[in-house]
Amino acid sequence: NRRFLLVRRPEGAPVPEDFALVAEQIPSPPPSGIVVRNRYASLDPAQRGWMDDAPSYMPPIPLGDPVRATTVGVVHASDSPDFAPGQWVMGLNALEDYSVSIPGGFTMPIDIGLVASPSNYLSALGAVGLTAYFGLLETARPQPGETILISGAAGAVGSAVGQIGKIAGCRVVGIAGGEEKCRRLIEDYGFDAAIDYKGKDIEVLAAEIGEAAPGGANVVFENVGGTVMEAELFNLALHARVVLCGLISEYNSAEKVGIRNLWKVLTQRATIHGFLIADFADRFAEGGQKMAQWLAEGKLRMDEDVQDGLENAYDAFMRLFSGANTGKLVLKIA
Numbered sequence: 424n425r426r427f428l429l430v431r432r433p434e435g436a437p438v439p440e441d442f443a444l445v446a447e448q449i450p451s452p453p454p455s456g457i458v459v460r461n462r463y464a465s466l467d468p469a470q471r472g473w474m475d476d477a478p479s480y481m482p483p484i485p486l487g488d489p490v491r492a493t494t495v496g497v498v499h500a501s502d503s504p505d506f507a508p509g510q511w512v513m514g515l516n517a518l519e520d521y522s523v524s525i526p527g528g529f530t531m532p533i534d535i536g537l538v539a540s541p542s543n544y545l546s547a548l549g550a551v552g553l554t555a556y557f558g559l560l561e562t563a564r565p566q567p568g569e570t571i572l573i574s575g576a577a578g579a580v581g582s583a584v585g586q587i588g589k590i591a592g593c594r595v596v597g598i599a600g601g602e603e604k605c606r607r608l609i610e611d612y613g614f615d616a617a618i619d620y621k622g623k624d625i626e627v628l629a630a631e632i633g634e635a636a637p638g639g640a641n642v643v644f645e646n647v648g649g650t651v652m653e654a655e656l657f658n659l660a661l662h663a664r665v666v667l668c669g670l671i672s673e674y675n676s677a678e679k680v681g682i683r684n685l686w687k688v689l690t691q692r693a694t695i696h697g698f699l700i701a702d703f704a705d706r707f708a709e710g711g712q713k714m715a716q717w718l719a720e721g722k723l724r725m726d727e728d729v730q731d732g733l734e735n736a737y738d739a740f741m742r743l744f745s746g747a748n749t750g751k752l753v754l755k756i757a
């Protein structure tokens with residue numbers, strides 16, 4: 424059982440020495456529990472936060488434990504009446520070949536007959552797809568004709584938010600890093616406008632957003648934070664709703680930058696909503712059905728960036744922070 428352990432808390436950007444790949448015995452199921460053979464693991468920006476020893480919505484990953492991750496896999500051995508060997512499941516496990524799941528842990532059966540690849544349960548039908556769905560439709564509640572401004576727009580969450588925004592009848596403007604990603608926003612995901620943030624200061628970025636969203640943004644879907652968010656706040660429409668979904672530009676910096684133009688929220692009487700997908704856990708089935716329907720109808724496209732091998736976990740994970748990932752980043756374990 425190869426396991427990708429967190430052995431040191433990263434300071435700033437993680438380095439390879441913060442982790443260790445070890446091999447251990449394949450575990451046996453605990454009383455009423457199961458052992459899952461992981462096939463795919465989700466690599467998420469949130470994992471960077473779980474590596475810090477800081478209070479958050481989840482406890483930090485203990486040093487010496489494998490890096491916590493949502494996985495999909497097959498039940499390898501079971502002492503549970505609810506799970507049979509061979510059954511496909513998804514759950515909150517770790518970057519390792521085999522994970523132990525105890526009763527009451529988050530493990531649920533999945534129907535891989537409904538999807539092109541089991542990894543789809545980590546993308547369109549997983550937390551990122553549902554984050555886009557509930558974060559936009561339930562939290563921001565966009566109205567037809569409104570303008571939605573999305574940062575991290577070419578990523579897994581952002582690209583889905585933009586497409587759902589179009590389904591909701593909105594004008595959709597995306598901010599992403601580089602010409603190629605901006606091309607994909609328009610051509611692959613149907614955004615109305617795309618802005619490359621790389622190498623631009625706040626004034627230039629704010630002006631470009633203003634051109635793409637002349638009346639201002641009614642909804643801001645924030646994945647990035649920092650200067651990108653400051654440029655967005657200069658372009659709030661009156662009574663705008665800002666969904667604070669992620670602040671990836673700050674995850675690797677010890678010093679948090681903060682937002683220096685919060686007064687814009689005041690003058691525009693805007694609302695900032697902190698969003699956490701876990702709050703919608705009891706509605707995952709409903710959101711998943713809708714996402715699956717849109718996928719089947721060809722209204723939604725979710726790209727996956729599948730990297731191969733537990734031994735490449737570090738390099739794969741760092742793609743999120745260099746912007747190398749194209750679509751939902753997934754690690755194929757077996």
Ligand code: NDP
Pocket residue numbers: 467468469550551554575576577578579580581598599600601604646647651667668669670671672673698699700701742743744745746747748750751752
């Ligand atoms: P993505 O697929 O969007 O990958 C991350 C992207 O972030 C990169 O490709 C890169 O795109 C961009 N990025 C990385 N570093 C920076 C930086 N310093 N400045 C600007 N952009 C940067 O990941 P996800 O879709 O999985 O996650 C997107 C966001 O959603 C994250 O902030 C994540 O924490 C959040 N999230 C929140 C959830 C919640 O419940 N609140 C649930 C799931 C995700 P580019 O090339 O454009 O720079």
